[in-house]
Amino acid sequence: MIPQEHTPADPVLLARRLDRERRARLESERLLEAKSRELHLANQDLAQLNTRLEARVAERTHELEVARQDAVKASAAKSEFFAHMSHEIRTPLNGVIGAAALLRNDLTHPQHLTLIDTVTSSADILLALVNDVLDFERIESGRLEFFPAPFDLPSVIARCGELFGPSARAKGLELVLSCRLPDSLLVVGDTLRLQQVLVNLVGNAVKFTRTGKVTLTVEPQPRNPGESSRYQFSVADTGPGLDVEQQARLFQPYSQAGRNPADRKGGSGLGLVTCERLVTLAGGKLELQSRPGIGSVFTFTLTLPEALIVGHHAAPSALSIPKDVNSLRIVIADDVKTNVDVLNLILCRMGHTVTPYLSGLEAIEHVQTKPADLVFLDLHMPTVDGFEAARRIRAIPNVGARIGLIAFTADAQVETNDACLAVGFDACLHKPIRPTLVKETIARVYAKRSV
Amino acid sequence: MKGMVFTQLIEMADTMLGPDQVEAIIAKADLPSGGAYTAVGNYPHSEAVTLVGAFSEASGVPVPALLEGFGEHMLRFFHSNYPAFFSTCPDAFTFLESVETYVHVEVKKLYPDAELPRFSTYRMGPGRLRFDYYSSRHLENLAAGLIKGTLKLYNEYAVVTHDSIEGEHGPCVRFLIDKTTSSIQPSA
Ligand code: HEM
Numbered sequence: 302m303i304p305q306e307h308t309p310a311d312p313v314l315l316a317r318r319l320d321r322e323r324r325a326r327l328e329s330e331r332l333l334e335a336k337s338r339e340l341h342l343a344n345q346d347l348a349q350l351n352t353r354l355e356a357r358v359a360e361r362t363h364e365l366e367v368a369r370q371d372a373v374k375a376s377a378a379k380s381e382f383f384a385h386m387s388h389e390i391r392t393p394l395n396g397v398i399g400a401a402a403l404l405r406n407d408l409t410h411p412q413h414l415t416l417i418d419t420v421t422s423s424a425d426i427l428l429a430l431v432n433d434v435l436d437f438e439r440i441e442s443g444r445l446e447f448f449p450a451p452f453d454l455p456s457v458i459a460r461c462g463e464l465f466g467p468s469a470r471a472k473g474l475e476l477v478l479s480c481r482l483p484d485s486l487l488v489v490g491d492t493l494r495l496q497q498v499l500v501n502l503v504g505n506a507v508k509f510t511r512t513g514k515v516t517l518t519v520e521p522q523p524r525n526p527g528e529s530s531r532y533q534f535s536v537a538d539t540g541p542g543l544d545v546e547q548q549a550r551l552f553q554p555y556s557q558a559g560r561n562p563a564d565r566k567g568g569s570g571l572g573l574v575t576c577e578r579l580v581t582l583a584g585g586k587l588e589l590q591s592r593p594g595i596g597s598v599f600t601f602t603l604t605l606p607e608a609l610i611v612g613h614h615a616a617p618s619a620l621s622i623p624k625d626v627n628s629l630r631i632v633i634a635d636d637v638k639t640n641v642d643v644l645n646l647i648l649c650r651m652g653h654t655v656t657p658y659l660s661g662l663e664a665i666e667h668v669q670t671k672p673a674d675l676v677f678l679d680l681h682m683p684t685v686d687g688f689e690a691a692r693r694i695r696a697i698p699n700v701g702a703r704i705g706l707i708a709f710t711a712d713a714q715v716e717t718n719d720a721c722l723a724v725g726f727d728a729c730l731h732k733p734i735r736p737t738l739v740k741e742t743i744a745r746v747y748a749k750r751s752v
Numbered sequence: 753m754k755g756m757v758f759t760q761l762i763e764m765a766d767t768m769l770g771p772d773q774v775e776a777i778i779a780k781a782d783l784p785s786g787g788a789y790t791a792v793g794n795y796p797h798s799e800a801v802t803l804v805g806a807f808s809e810a811s812g813v814p815v816p817a818l819l820e821g822f823g824e825h826m827l828r829f830f831h832s833n834y835p836a837f838f839s840t841c842p843d844a845f846t847f848l849e850s851v852e853t854y855v856h857v858e859v860k861k862l863y864p865d866a867e868l869p870r871f872s873t874y875r876m877g878p879g880r881l882r883f884d885y886y887s888s889r890h891l892e893n894l895a896a897g898l899i900k901g902t903l904k905l906y907n908e909y910a911v912v913t914h915d916s917i918e919g920e921h922g923p924c925v926r927f928l929i930d931k932t933t934s935s936i937q938p939s940a
Contacts, residue, residue, distance in 0.1 A: 307763075307771050314775040321778070324788035332792050 380442050387435040391428065391735055396639075398424045399646040432737065433571045436497075437554065440578045447583065448741055450748035451608035452492035452626065454532070455482050458519055461499050465515075469507050475514035476507070482519060487608035488530065492626075493740055494583065495603070498576045499534065502599050505572065506538035513539025513596070522602060529606040535598055542593040551589065552577040626747050630672055633657045634664035634690065635679035635709070640734070644677060644709075647736045661690035668694050668704060675705040675743065677730075680721075688724045695725040705746045709734060753800050754866055755793035757826075761800065762789070764825045765807045777806045794865055797889065816893040823897015824904070831905055844906040845881045845929070848899065849873045869895070872920060879910075879931035884924045892925040899927060 309315045401421045408414055439445040462478045469476040499517065506515040515538045522531040543551065554574045580587040580601045591597035631653045635641045641657045648655045656673075658664050661682050668676060676694060680687035687708050695701045708721045709730040721729040727746040730738060765774045778787040783799050804822075808815045831838055837855050841847035852871040859866055869887035876882050885895050892914060903910055910931040917926045 307766050309770075309772040309775045311772050311775075314772050314779075317779060318771065318775050321775075321786065321788045324786065325790045328788060329790035329792055332790065336792075 380438060384435060384438050384442075387431050387438070388735070390431050391435075394424055394428050394431065395643060395647070395734075395736065398428065399643045402646055402650075403642060433575060437571045437575050437578070440575065440582065441554075445579075445582065447491040447494060448745045448748055449489050449491055450626065450744045451487050451489050454486045454488050454519070454605065455480055455484060457492060457496055457499070458482075458517060460496065461503050461517055464500065465503050465507050469515060472507070472510075473512065474507060474510055476503075477514055477516040479516060479518040482521065482532075488532075488605035489608050490603065490605045491583070491744070493737075493744060494579050498579055498587075498601075499536070501572045501576045502536040506536050506540060506597070510538045510540035510596075515539075529604045531602055531604050533600065533602045535600040537596065537598040539596040542595050542597055543589070543591040544593050548589060548591060552587070626743060627652045629653045629674040629743070631655045632664050632667050632673045632676045634659070634661050634677070634682065634687075636660060636682045637679070640679065644734055644739070647734065647739055650736070651740060661685035661687065665690055665693050665697075668700060669697055673704060675707065675746070677707050677709055678726075680708050680710040688720070691721075691724045691726055705743075707742060707746065753795055753797045754791075754863060755789050755795060756791040756829075757800060758789040758795055758803070759791045760826060760829055761803060761807075761822060762787075764822055765803075768811055768813075769807065773810060774807075777810055778803075781806055797867075819891065819893035820897035820900070823894045823899075824901035825897075826894070827898050827901030827905065838905070844902050844908045844910075845875070847902055847906070848881065848883060848929070870921065876928075881929040883927040883929060884919045885927065886919065886921055886924045895925070896927070899929065903929075 307318075309318055398421060401417055401424065405414065405417050405421075408417055436445070458478055458480045462476060466476055503515060503517055515536065518533075518535045518537070520533045522533055524531060552574055554571060577587045580603070583603055585601045585603045587599060587601045589597060589599055631648050633641055633644055633648070633655060634657075635644070636659055638659065641659065645655050645657045656667060656671075658667065661678060662685050664676055664678065665685070667673065678687040678690050682690075685693075687710070691706050691708070694704060694706065706726045707728045707730060708726045718729045728742045730742055762774060762778075765777075769777075781787070781802050783802065785795050785799060789795060804815060804818060807813075808818045811818070813821070837850070837858075838847060841850055852873065856868045860868060867889070869885055869889070869891070871886070872884045874882040883899065885892055896912060896914060899912055903912075908931065910929050911933050912927060912929050914925050914927045917924060919926065
């Protein structure tokens with residue numbers, strides 16, 4: 302726009318225009334002032350709103366955090382309850398299994414024997430299910446620990462053969478053990494967990510294969526000098542195989558849950574999931590190659606360092622490590638008969654030779670006169686209690702220091718552990734006595750002694 | 753009505769009639785505000801009607817033509833004061849369409865007391881825009897000037913016709929802006 306000359310020539314009109322302009326200016330200043338005040342107030346409102354919003358955000362964040370903590374707590378409580386219930390189920394179940402085994406000795410009628418065997422095998426299945434759930438729960442909550450100890454790798458493989466040979470033969474299957482290892486090879490690892498994985502994989506293979514064979518292979522892996530030895534384990538079958546979709550679902554927990562009951566395979570469905578988690582926790586990776594109609598191969602590789610043996614052909618100094626931690630000479634002492642019976646049974650079932658006593662004194666006498674590898678002592682016994690018995694056993698010349706001592710007690714306090722260690726126990730078991738815990742504890746005692 | 757309409761109207765009148773005559777007309781009009789307008793103020797619509805009538809009488813330009821001229825003047829004013837509204841639009845039609853959906857929306861935010869018309873637009877094929885104007889203030893001649901000013905600004909030529917009709921939202925003035933009917937090109 303062209304700038305205009307806005308000044309009237311006539312002085313009266315000029316004065317008028319100036320007056321008009323002056324009033325317009327005052328008016329605009331007034332408006333500006335009002336607008337500024339309005340803006341200032343709006344700003345204050347905004348600041349207030351902002352503070353209120355921040356407070357609200359903080360409040361909500363806090364609420365969310367509380368809700369999250371509640372959820373975490375609830376979940377932890379659920380897991381705990383779950384684990385607790387599993388234990389609770391296991392204790393009477395062990396009672397059933399123990400009592401059935403004891404009862405079997407007194408039965409002669411063939412029909413009664415069949416019935417008692419059904420009781421035992423059903424209870425065994427139930428126990429396996431509970432153990433699966435418990436194991437899985439322990440893995441998922443990060444509470445699973447490995448107890449590495451020296452063990453003979455070839456005999457673990459042989460045991461799988463012994464365990465599944467009969468059922469494979471009964472189905473007309475061939476069970477091949479291809480163990481490219483020396484006859485005896487001591488390595489360090491958690492033998493129970495390794496066995497659990499192998500038993501699961503071989504058991505599944507035998508269960509689902511109708512014709513052909515199941516092959517368990519162990520091969521040492523090439524290694525550089527200075528590296529620990531590694532072994533590849535594989536379980537191959539000529540079973541129905543799995544399609545891609547089934548493979549994807551395989552290592553997912555609870556994947557059986559939504560399935561059509563007809564499609565469900567027996568068991569918790571957690572076995573393979575647990576295997577996969579165990580192998581992963583042990584630093585390996587469980588892999589599957591499978592083709593429908595042809596078969597499946599599960600493979601994993603683990604690092605299992607060779608066990609260090611001090612001296613030539615000699616056992617480590619303090620505790621004599623028996624060749625096989627699964628066949629020990631064990632002494633038990635507890636004044637409660639049922640406790641002795643159950644523990645006796647548990648240990649016998651693991652392959653140990655057990656001598657049970659109802660007093661501490663008898664156990665001490667036994668150790669003084671006969672060979673023993675391990676003694677289980679109840680802490681609360683009349684006359685000579687577990688603490689006293691342990692002290693006396695440790696004091697026996699030559700023998701005392703080499704024997705493994707395990708306390709067992711109904712006390713839940715942690716202090717008991719310290720008191721036990723102070724008098725020379727190697728470990729303390731809290732009741733109820735559970736087979737896996739017994740196994741783990743024995744393995745741990747030997748692992749500790751062998752270091 | 754916004755003060756900027758008044759200040760611009762007076763500025764245009766100053767150019768048309770000279771400040772002396774404008775000052776005399778304002779004095780004679782005996783306006784409630786005394787004619788002391790500020791762009792940021794708000795004044796009765798009736799004062800604008802009075803002023804337009806008085807300027808028309810003094811200049812001999814009929815009210816419709818005066819309003820149209822004022823529309824063109826306002827558009828130049830808008831362009832120099834709010835260039836951002838134009839720079840985002842590549843052509844006249846796009847800008848005209850954006851008045852309802854964007855320009856007046858922003859105006860309303862800046863001046864909540866502004867009394868704005870409503871438009872609805874429709875492309876009737878390439879080069880033809882239908883532009884319906886709804887307002888109780890009946891300033892269609894001002895709108896015509898704003899439209900023509902826009903075409904000039906974008907250096908586009910079109911035939912603009914308008915008609916009072918019953919539109920979608922009630923009585924309205926329908927503008928047809930047609931760039932295809934004539935081969936006459938705008939003179940430079
Ligand atoms: C950057 C461009 C534009 C701006 C900033 C703008 C802004 C405004 C403002 C501030 C008013 C006064 C409201 C009141 O008095 O309360 C107004 C009114 C009006 N505007 Fe716009 N405008 C623009 C473009 C246009 C265009 C292109 C048209 C085309 C038709 C238009 C048509 C009108 C009309 C006709 C009115 C008078 C009120 C009525 O008729 O009800 N405007 N505009």
